[in-house]
Amino acid sequence: MAERLKTLRLILGDQLNHQHSWFKDDYEDITYVFMEIRQETDYVVHHIQKILGFFSAMRNFANYLKDRDHKVIYFKINDKNNRQKLDENIKNLISKEGFKKFEYQLPDEYRLDEQLKEICKELDIETEAFDSEHFLSERKELEKFYKGKKQLTMEYFYRHMRKKYGILMATDSDPEGGKWNFDKSNRKKWNGDPDIPHERGFRKDVSSILKELEKSGVKTMGSVSEKNFNWPTSREDSLSVLNYFCKNLLVHFGDYQDALHSDEAYLFHSRLSFSLNTKMLSPKEVIDSVIDYYYDHKDDIDISQVEGFVRQILGWREYMRGIYWKEMPGYKRSNKLRNQNDLPSFYWNADTKMNCLHLSIKNSLENAYAHHIQRLMITGNYALLSQTHPDEVDKWYLGIYIDAIEWVEITNTRGMSQFADGGIVATKPYVSSGNYINKMSNYCKDCHYSVNKKTGEKACPFNSLYWNFLDDNREKFKDNQRMNMMMSLLEKKDSKELEEIRTRAKEIINKPEDF
Template sequence: MKKYHSLRLILGDQLNRSHSWYKEKDDGVLYVLAELHQEASYVRHHVQKICAFFAAMESFASSLKAAGHHVKHLTLDDTVDFKTINELIASLCTEHSVKRFDYQHPDEYRLADQLKKLQLGIPVHCFGSEHFLLAQDELTDYIKVGKHNRMESFYRKLRKRFNILMDDDQPLGERWNFDGENRNKLKAADLKEIPQPLLFANPVGTYLDRIQRHHIDTLGRATEDLLWPIDRQQSLQLLDFFCLHCLPNFGRFQDAMTHNGESRWSLYHSRISFALNSKMLHPMQVIEAALARFAEANSGVDLAQVEGFVRQILGWREYVRAVYWVNMPDYAALNSFDAKTNLPEFFWTGKTKMACMKQAIDQSLDYAYAHHIQRLMVTGNFAMLAGIDPDQVDQWYLGVYIDAVEWVEMPNTRGMSQFADGGLIATKPYAASGSYINKMGDYCKGCHYSVKERFTENSCPFNSLYWHFMQRHSERFSRNPRTAMAYRSWEKMDADVQQALLLRADFCLSNLDQL
């Protein structure tokens, strides 16, 4: 067995070809990528998500080998006897008589904590992933532990620091944020203009066979050809496609929803989150590509569109990572509403009479993807209104979406979506009745329930659940400036209407699986 002086671990979400590790070849260094039972089963993942990570890891291993590095790529067949990643590492270090073990700082707290506990009897060194715009050790300079930190303030600091969309020390266009112009609903004429999404056809039959052979419990629809990018080249193609065809209307329709057309599931969204979160793309590379397109004459990209996109990458993505790391591990246990209801079965099957929920869940099961408004204002909104246990909500979101890695999933779910963190991220719960969903989409047309009715048997469950939620938390939110108007509206209702709304909500809460 060949001996190496160093063994370097590459996790499945650390596929950064530009990392300084790879600038020089060293015959004494062995790089290891491993499909692990631990990682495939710590939560019930979408089958396409596991296939995507396995395919991307294999592709990355091949690229390193082609560049002259020594690489060991291990499949589930090779790692079946190891219960944990630590056991595998210890075995490999002994097998190859290595004198030193290196790894890049994991993005998930559980893995960072696990690797920190390695006892190998040789030096262990942790390197930065060289991916994020903010280094791990400077996160507390921007986010205070246990406190609400405004994303907008964070975003402006990073705009200034990295000189993005700036005119000296002022924002380009004299405005920091165009969010108010990013809320258009798709009209009939707009539907015809939505571009067909760029899809790939990566064969994943061998990964599906391994997943089945090793009895990995998955969810979602399996496909023999994976539509997601699995290497840097495909990731760049998807980024270029977005900048050329989707960016001109991205901001305008980023909150819109529709059940019409073949492109309804992708709309103008970039769909590069898997490529970003697996580090096949770098966030600054993505920002610069969007800015370059914005700067081109006749690109059709105006400031509102590019700012809306930059805000997601430079602002929100870096922000939720900082909130996650500064507040972990306590953040994972926060449950400010003491929500305890079980997640309804239809989250796993899509079998519900609520058209908006069915559309969002079916899409998630079919593609391992839903855009941010479907996640926040449809499935997330419903889960919060219904008082679902945030642990179960976390597990569903973490498992079902191809881009879900805990550092980004948990703050978005437990914080932004469920307000379970008590306001560390959001200044108010993102609770809404059916009228919001109807305002931003066309799901309500043809639904079993009527969005116009509030408390009849045919009424949209979101309507009564919204008021029930607001009432059971009235002491907390009635004086919040961002929610006070809802309570003034409640006070103007007749007492019999209030009672009917609460009774309808009680029925819905007692019969969630039948909705």
């Protein structure tokens, strides 16, 4: 039997997959390395809870491996021998410890994928890359699926994935419940009824990591305390959140997944995205758990609740990853609408009289969280309507949310939210006036501005910004069939009203901190 090479295996902070086949190996000559490095904490300003969450989860996973007699090297953020860069730490370790082979799992971020390829070229030992064994589609599966087609549509890829895995299928080709998509049932406004169970909470002492971060000088945003660090940072925690979601929140998830309310940070959302994006949970086990619970409680739970949840993971999450690997690296530079403005300062302090933005940003600063409608139709909507440069939007979104990793963040913001890709992800810009916000939330009720007014000092800024945005982009949207109705309404506005709208919008865009 050939002698096993002394091997160094890298585990990144979003590769905490307990079920990976690596850990079934005979591990006598294998050492796993984890790194808390400035390269990763500093490429954007991250929320303090995001860094705490990743470091805590990484340490928990490293301890899990040690407890099972795996060899582990762990670089903490302030370790003297930590060179703070991936390449320098790897090369130094190989030189000092005499490793004869370097292995890594394929990263989900393009920049790390390129960096690791470059590192391997520079090493004079054997190297090998492995799949992360997490996603339900291959990196290039979406690209192959849409080859030769002009328009990419998530719905068709979602159906492909449903058939591939036999998820919510009545037959090999027919969906359970007679419909592929119950999205029209997922748009209810929540007004205090039914009761929302409190989110699954954790008592976590993160003070020691917090002190280490403060000592390191890493720049962060947002806040944290023992009371508001409430995220799963181990597989046990993650399974507990999944179980809690099935038992307490799934019954109304679909109904209210697009709802917004000033008294509720999470509503019926699962809060599983951090566990999924760090790979503490796999998408297949999450989907299977939810569907199994549904089948056991069919008398109480409608299929629309379950399909809405499955669509987010099996459909949207896999679709966005496919877009990312199809379109990078050019995607990161896309700015089809040529927006150039800065992101207003209130995105970092929630200091604005616009109640919807104040509440959504405050929630994110306090909890490193916002659900998809807050991200898309509040903070994202305003950024697009005020014609903010997508680079600015990317940096903020990538930093503020605990679940934000570039493969899922950039496709949702630059694509879905900002229409910077010109229609690759979304067939039309996801913009709205204050009417949509009022329809889906209670935010407008206590706002300084009036949602019913388009111009004047008390008019909701979203109203003038919305019509001004359409006016500014007439040429770009004139051939977009999904924009026909709104562009037709724009054409019917008289010149005086349009001029008032333009003037008001210009004031908001030029001095956003006044609003």
